[in-house]
Amino acid sequence: MSVTANNSAPRLVPCPTCGGDSVFSPENAYRPFCSARCKGVDLGAWASESFRVPEDTPPDSENFGDPKLMQ
Numbered sequence: 001m002s003v004t005a006n007n008s009a010p011r012l013v014p015c016p017t018c019g020g021d022s023v024f025s026p027e028n029a030y031r032p033f034c035s036a037r038c039k040g041v042d043l044g045a046w047a048s049e050s051f052r053v054p055e056d057t058p059p060d061s062e063n064f065g066d067p068k069l070m071q
Contacts, residue, residue, distance in 0.1 A: 017041050 015022040017038035024031050033039040045051055 011024045012021045013024045013032055014020070015034040015038050016032060018034065020034050022028065022030075022032055022034035030036055030039045033042065
């Protein structure tokens with residue numbers, strides 16, 4: 001199976017931060033971001049722990065894990 005690249009037009013992807021067009025190629029040092037600003041905004045969000053996985057843990061008052069205790 002061979003893949004041919006279309007080198008006539010740069011591949012544009014949405015910037016994860018602002019949603020604007022971003023050139024996805026080795027020439028764009030900030031890819032997948034469109035600029036240094038958007039890359040910095042994303043890094044700042046990670047550093048301030050704005051990106052989190054939702055946590056669904058039971059309250060401490062409930063038994064957790066042992067099925068014998070849940071009867």
